[in-house]
Amino acid sequence: MNPEIEQIHGKEFPGEDGMLFVRTDGIIDTMIRIPLLVASLIIVAAIIPIQPSFSSPRNLDLIIYPDGTTHVSSEIDVDPLDIDYEFELFGSTIDNFVAISENGFLLNYDILGNSVLIETFGSSVITIEYDIHDLVSKQSRVWTFYLDAPSDFTLLFPKNSAIIGMTNLPLDMQLIDDQNQLTLSGGETEIDYLFSSPIVSVPVEPINSSPESNYFIYAIIGGIIVSAIVATIIRRKPRTTKLTQKQQIIQVEPIDIETIFKLKPDIREDDKEIVKFISKNGGEALESELRKKFLQPRTTMWRAVKRLERNGIIEIEKKDLQNLVKLRKNMEGEE
């Protein structure tokens, strides 16, 4: 009853002539485990900063009023075992401060300079709202918003304001009641804006750098126009009579896609499908709708739309930050 225990791993094999052998058993396990461990650590490291911690705002939303005053609204996780919570405000000129617990109770607070001490007594989430006059300054006609934000935040600009300077890249932008709302990342942000007057059509074209470049551009434009005229004449000559009839057809609504295809026999089959869809859709469709319909990536669809535009089949208009693709009513203008 004394069984001999046989060692499975780590069995030593005497090497011949004193040669050193490296033990290889379990190496496959190790090879699998280590990449797994690395992958897990990467995932954990990537997730950790995303998880909210106490004192970090869950969300931060700012609204700039036309007089430059800013409304701050923030939801913050606090330690439910604490009796109070000290919070750094974005400045010292504060109005209409309110702190609310997760149950909706108004919490007592005491503002001292740039910070506020809020009696939390067991609250785990508090909502803070206040108006502040320190975030926007004005020089000449330019208003400048500056904030060193502790987290990502949204910023709603006043109506009729136009952003004309930014130090950071926005994460997102939305239009809310004709007001621009930007989503920005935490850290220092400076944004300049001014109140826009209605855009007048400026007769002066953007400035060209030198007279030499002017001549060069004129030469290119002239060349393009001349070659376009020559190409049109060459292409039209053999079927002049037919085109006169087609011109009349094209100018009539709705657009006959068969006519388009006859006029543009060399367009690609997949482009034809897009034209058919737009035609069925009442002659216009958003580029995003086309992407969804044909399950194409953004760039592929963009190129297709650009091709059709170059062919004079469609025209692109901006609508709510999106491209609205419309079949042209008069293709002959492009021929």
Add this chain to the structure above:
Amino acid sequence: MKILALLTIFVLIFGTTIFVNDAYAQNDLSILLHIATQADKQIQNQLYQVYGDEVPEKIQSLYAKGHTTVNSLEKSLLDNVKQTKKDFLTSMKLFKQISKMIPESVTETKVILSNTSYSNLSSQFDRLEKYVLTLKTISKKLDAKIDFEDVDNLLIKTHNQINDGAENTSETIIQLKSLIKSIQKDIRDSTSHGESDRVKQFVKKQLDVIESKLIEATESGTDQNQIDKAYELIDDIRDLISKNQINDAKMVFHELYKLLKNI
């Protein structure tokens, strides 16, 4: 193993940083084009309004650079993310520079609170209206049954006065502020029972935890005087809570918290 460990650390530090940095502004780079184009148009408009056809050469040159950069941004939008971001920041910097060069008689000002201009009064009104809305939401959530009729009427009156350009609008706004303050007090009074219950529950729970910690502190040989003082304060708090003197109980609780930090 050492190499793997070093690789892990490297990937953790740089890899995750890259993920985080690259994630931003990738949502839709066309936003950048939209903002830059808006800024371009606005600057062009401002220049035309101020100078007409005679834009100073220096400003003209800056604007040309800015406009060219916006065009470059548009071209790089699909295939060169790095260039798009660079063009955006460059163009916005140039437009900002131009906008600060466009003259106006007004010199630098901070936001002036006492200004009674239409814009200021309107903004003040907007903020107070939002504040009232917040109070209404709180009141509704807590079922506080607060009458908002007076404040609503005063809001309408103020709104009309601002639109008519009435001289006494500032006085009405002061009245409005005062009324809002009293509403805030009404909400507190009306919800004081629920608020007291919340504080009571928290304090009672915390006192139990503190007492067990004091036992541990006694066993570990902490200064007995301090521990006795803590027990006295606990008794005071329990007494005050039983008498429903919540504010006093809160004050003593603060004192107890300070004392516990030293134990």
